[in-house]
Amino acid sequence: MRRVRAHDWTRRLTRENTLSVDDLIWPLFVFDGLGTQPIPSLPDVSRLGIPEARDAARRAVDLGIPAIALFPATDPKLKTEDAREAINEDNLVCRVTREIKSAVGDSLGVILDVALDPYSSHGQDGLVRDGRVLNDETVDMLCQQSIVQANAGCDIIAPSDMMDGRIGRIREALDTAGHTDVQIMSYAAKYASAFYGPFRDAVGSAANLGAADKKTYQQSPAQSDEAIHEVALDLAEGADCVMVKPGMPYLDIVARVxxxxxxxxxxxxxxxxxxxxRAAADAGWLDRDAVMMESLLAFKRAGADGILTYFADAAAELLK
Structure with a gap:
């Protein structure tokens, strides 16, 4: 076996999996303002004001990154029990999408998250009554949210809420509204994970959620067959593509899907x-670039067609 490992050229010639910039999706956090707001729990990641988000989109195009995913840090004053800001045609994420599309057009895909947690005062992904997250009433809101976001110009609707039956309803709503070309990337296997903490800091939902959890609608980390069932349902309802979240702790699910x-x-x-x-690299315990690229290649080896990663811009620089 060592003969085919002896030189770089032969290792490249026999390489089974490769990573390219075409595999990267760059998540961006946006806020309603100017400049940047560093996120302490995500080193080198900041919330971006609207002009800065537009500049980041241009940078993504220059780097060859195919798509970005936008997540809003909503003004706390706009968060309500019924999350009405989610269906405001002029909400933050819709305005940012219009700005980006006017700047880069179809040279970059824009993916928008569909869920109520960035807009709810309780931090749950759906509407809540008597401590319970309401499935069907939430799906009604998600359909409206999807139409609002498609009207703003997004290319892919990405429901991350994990309500039952929402993919079919959203597909029907989009088609009825004339958005037949807008794709649905379903968070089909989204786990109730402990790895989401810094994200909730970034969008400002951690304080809203408090000690509550999302275990009644997100997948249990103990389940794998159930994830396959979830994916099958979403595909049957019309999802164009599916997502597994988190990533590395669930590479077995990526492979099975x-x-x-x-x-x-x-x-x-x-x-x-x-x-x-990043913390290990910043402490000098790991080589940042090496573990970054190795971790991303692991997704490809498991079978992923693409990876949403905060390393997207740094990885793209190395892959140029």
Whole structure:
């Protein structure tokens, strides 16, 4: 076996998996203002004002990154029990999307999250009554949110809420509203994970959620067959592609989904994964670039067609 490992040229010639800039999706946090706001739990990641988000989109195009995913840090004064800001045609994420599309057009895909947690005063992904997250009433809101975001010009709707039956309803709503070309990237296997902490800091939902959790609608980390069932349901309802979240702790799920369905499959290297690698690198315990690229290649080896990662711009620089 060592003969084919002896030189760089032969290692490249026999390489089974490769990572390219085409595999990267760059998540960006936006706020309503100017400049940047550093996120302490996500080193080198900041919330971006509207002009800065537009500049980041231009940078993504220059780097060859195919798509960005936008997440709003909503003004706390706009957060309500019924999350009405989610269906405001002029909310932050819609305005940022219009700005980006006017700047870069179709040279960059824009993915928008569909869920109520950035807009709810309780931090849950759905509407809440008597301590319970309401499935069907939430889906009604998600359909309206999807239309509002598609009207703003997004290319992919990405429901991350994990309500039952929402993919079919959203597909129907988008088609009825004339958005037949807008894709749905379903967070089909989204786990109730402890790795989301820095993300909730970034969008400002951690304080809203408090000691509550999302275990009644997100997947249990103990489950794998159930994830395959979830993916099958979402595909049957019309999802164009599916996502597994988190990423590295669930590479077995990525592999099973790809092997079972053969559809475009994405993984999210979530905020906690990024924060761990960065913290170890910043302490001098790991080589940042080496572990960054190795971790991203692991997603490809598992079968992912693309990776949402906060390393996207740094990885793209190395892959140029």
């Amino acid at each position: 790809k092997q079972s369905f053969g559809v475009p499959t994405y993984a999210y290297q979530v905020s906690g994964e990024y924060a761990m690698l």
